[in-house]
Amino acid sequence: MNDRSTLLEIRNLDVSFFLDEGTVEAVQDVSLEIYHHYTLGIVGESGCGKSVLSQAIMRIVPPPGKICAGQIIFHGDSAPTDLVTLDGKGKSIRKIRGKEIALILQEPMAALSPLYTIGNQIRDALVQHHKLSGREARERVLDILSEVGIPKPEVRIDQYPFELSGGLRQRAVIAMAIVCRPQLLIADEPTTALDVTIQAQILSLFKRLKETLNISIIFISHDLAVISEIADEVAVMYNGRIVEQGPADKVFSEPLHPYTVGLIESVPKLGDASKERLSAIKGNVPDPFMRMKGCSFHPRCPIGRDDCTMENPKLTNVLPERAVACFVVEQEMTGTAGPQQNAVE
Amino acid sequence: MSADNQILLSVRRLKKYFPIKKGLLRREKGQVRAVDDVSFDIRRGETLGLVGESGCGKSTVGKLILRALKPTAGEIIFTLDDRQMRINELSDTELRPLRRHAQLIFQDPYASLNPRMTVREIIGEPILVNRETQIADLDARVVELMDLVGLDSRYLRRYPHAFSGGQRQRIGVARALALNPDLIIADEPVSALDVSIQAQILNLLSDIQQELELTYLLISHDLSVVEYVSNRVAVMYVGKLVELADTEEIFRHPRHPYTEALLMAVPRISERDRPETYTLSGNVADPANPPSGCYFHHRCRYATDICSTKPVVMKQVANGHQVACHRSRDLSLKGL
Numbered sequence: 001m002n003d004r005s006t007l008l009e010i011r012n013l014d015v016s017f018f019l020d021e022g023t024v025e026a027v028q029d030v031s032l033e034i035y036h037h038y039t040l041g042i043v044g045e046s047g048c049g050k051s052v053l054s055q056a057i058m059r060i061v062p063p064p065g066k067i068c069a070g071q072i073i074f075h076g077d078s079a080p081t082d083l084v085t086l087d088g089k090g091k092s093i094r095k096i097r098g099k100e101i102a103l104i105l106q107e108p109m110a111a112l113s114p115l116y117t118i119g120n121q122i123r124d125a126l127v128q129h130h131k132l133s134g135r136e137a138r139e140r141v142l143d144i145l146s147e148v149g150i151p152k153p154e155v156r157i158d159q160y161p162f163e164l165s166g167g168l169r170q171r172a173v174i175a176m177a178i179v180c181r182p183q184l185l186i187a188d189e190p191t192t193a194l195d196v197t198i199q200a201q202i203l204s205l206f207k208r209l210k211e212t213l214n215i216s217i218i219f220i221s222h223d224l225a226v227i228s229e230i231a232d233e234v235a236v237m238y239n240g241r242i243v244e245q246g247p248a249d250k251v252f253s254e255p256l257h258p259y260t261v262g263l264i265e266s267v268p269k270l271g272d273a274s275k276e277r278l279s280a281i282k283g284n285v286p287d288p289f290m291r292m293k294g295c296s297f298h299p300r301c302p303i304g305r306d307d308c309t310m311e312n313p314k315l316t317n318v319l320p321e322r323a324v325a326c327f328v329v330e331q332e333m334t335g336t337a338g339p340q341q342n343a344v345e
Numbered sequence: 346m347s348a349d350n351q352i353l354l355s356v357r358r359l360k361k362y363f364p365i366k367k368g369l370l371r372r373e374k375g376q377v378r379a380v381d382d383v384s385f386d387i388r389r390g391e392t393l394g395l396v397g398e399s400g401c402g403k404s405t406v407g408k409l410i411l412r413a414l415k416p417t418a419g420e421i422i423f424t425l426d427d428r429q430m431r432i433n434e435l436s437d438t439e440l441r442p443l444r445r446h447a448q449l450i451f452q453d454p455y456a457s458l459n460p461r462m463t464v465r466e467i468i469g470e471p472i473l474v475n476r477e478t479q480i481a482d483l484d485a486r487v488v489e490l491m492d493l494v495g496l497d498s499r500y501l502r503r504y505p506h507a508f509s510g511g512q513r514q515r516i517g518v519a520r521a522l523a524l525n526p527d528l529i530i531a532d533e534p535v536s537a538l539d540v541s542i543q544a545q546i547l548n549l550l551s552d553i554q555q556e557l558e559l560t561y562l563l564i565s566h567d568l569s570v571v572e573y574v575s576n577r578v579a580v581m582y583v584g585k586l587v588e589l590a591d592t593e594e595i596f597r598h599p600r601h602p603y604t605e606a607l608l609m610a611v612p613r614i615s616e617r618d619r620p621e622t623y624t625l626s627g628n629v630a631d632p633a634n635p636p637s638g639c640y641f642h643h644r645c646r647y648a649t650d651i652c653s654t655k656p657v658v659m660k661q662v663a664n665g666h667q668v669a670c671h672r673s674r675d676l677s678l679k680g681l
Contacts (some may be wrong), residue, residue, distance in 0.1 A: 165628045203612070225615055279544070
């Protein structure tokens with residue numbers, strides 16, 4: 001991993017929401033590294049903090065949310081900048097937001113204004129960061145539309161979002177995100193609102209863009225299969241923390257953390273004719289207001305021990321490139337180096 | 346599945362056209378063919394999966410069977426022990442008895458429960474409305490239903506907001522079971538739930554099916570869920586069925602190019618580095634203005650001249666395997 005240069009470094013990030021009902025620690029002690037030309041998948045269920053993490057990187061955490069601690073260091077073309085120290089509404093973050101780091105959201109209609117043509121909206125994103133004449137901007141927009149695979153760009157450029165299908169709208173949103181040639185693209189559930197055949201089209205578009213534009217992607221999804229298809233590395237989040245991290249093929253073929261194991265076993269797998277009973281994870285996703293002592297997965301964990309409630313396990317490297325936050329697995333892996341099956345039992 | 350393969354519900358040439366009204370006088374300018382000439386049977390005790398992409402008309406089929414919508418044409422015949430009910434012909438009052446026999450489980454457990462009613466009222470309402478039980482026995486029946494779906498009956502008097510998504514869906518299931526129905530139509534029953542909760546609900550649905558000998562029509566866009574739950578699967582595209590067969594058969598040996606494309610489009614954990622198969626280009630046809638011939642021809646990589654001119658109908662190609670494709674006999678398509 002050392003040969004790769006780092007693009008974004010997150011260190012011990014804490015994001016909390018200070019609500020009347022109490023404090024929600026949405027992201028707790030998250031550290032991540034994103035390399036150049038690289039796709040990191042973040043997988044987790046609703047409320048696990050994966051979207052807040054992306055908002056923190058963009059510095060758009062909505063109030064009453066706040067970045068309480070940690071660093072987000074962006075290694076752009078200029079000197080490394082800690083995004084956390086920048087003024088969230090200031091000039092310096094605006095030079096990065098949208099230009100160097102772009103965000104794509106789940107629902108394309110939420111990202112597009114119904115009142116302007118898509119060409120207009122993509123041009124707006126472009127002229128925020130570049131001085132271009134009207135004609136030059138239009139040329140660039142036409143180029144970008146064909147780059148994201150929108151057929152007949154010269155017609156589509158003057159159309160309004162309602163005239164486009166869901167798949168084309170999401171392509172237009174992607175065009176808007178990449179028109180300034182960002183180095184990092186954050187895609188938060190970009191295919192969840194789409195049909196499977198359209199999802200497959202958008203996923204192959206992401207793969208293609210990663211190659212042609214040489215960008216890095218943070219791909220956030222609740223869908224394990226989508227993540228496994230697109231990501232180089234995957235981070236599994238549970239209740240605000242990363243519980244497991246590693247190369248995607250390894251994490252999905254030999255999951256270590258009991259939560260990852262449970263997630264993979266709880267989804268029906270296409271083509272698996274055995275129709276064995278699904279092994280569901282017992283219990284529910286924890287209440288965000290409740291502060292739990294110890295590992296937050298403990299109440300649902302099949303391998304939990306008494307000491308799991310004592311303190312929170314830290315994400316620890318147990319194998320080369322593989323990190324897991326679980327006392328039991330850690331002990332099994334580093335103490336007695338048995339096969340992984342034993343670790344999970 | 347009970348051995349006797351008795352048909353519980355027959356749908357014959359079912360159609361539902363919605364008018365498109367435009368202009369000041371709201372004149373009818375066209376029709377959306379949401380469901381167009383759909384026929385299938387559901388056998389007692391089985392689960393029939395109905396898959397398709399959004400807008401293909403699969404939810405409309407469910408609503409027509411429950412007569413939440415009135416069909417434009419076609420027959421829906423519900424066979425009970427001794428009699429047949431022609432659902433499509435019944436008036437609203439005559440439909441009352443049907444409600445006991447066919448119930449719906451909704452997709453969104455947040456939208457489908459009244460926030461001002463307690464769990465007892467929500468689950469008990471169908472029983473009261475149909476005067477099935479004396480009021481005095483109502484609590485006992487509700488508690489029984491709550492036990493059945495794995496809800497703690499101490500929460501009888503709580504409101505839906507006190508429950509998580511998965512628990513709410515259990516409330517929805519209990520309400521659907523309240524009248525001992527024969528048929529349950531489950532319209533995307535797990536797609537609004539978290540991944541770790543989906544398995545709980547899928548397991549619950551299969552447990553109560555065995556226990557109560559229920560018949561399911563499962564409407565879903567999620568092929569892995571459909572494969573897991575269904576005995577037979579029907580694939581729908583732009584208001585029409587394009588393929589229907591046993592689950593194993595349709596997933597291993599699809600005969601319709603659309604089914605093949607759907608199967609290929611689903612990302613899979615187990616096959617991370619699957620070869621870059623072809624992705625279906627273009628978009629779903631417009632049901633208000635469907636193309637000529639086979640509705641799928643402009644996206645189909647096997648299409649020939651005949652496909653764009655001659656309409657297709659469902660034909661039996663093997664035992665229990667029906668396909669609507671001109672070329673089904675000479676194509677060999679790839680399954681899982």
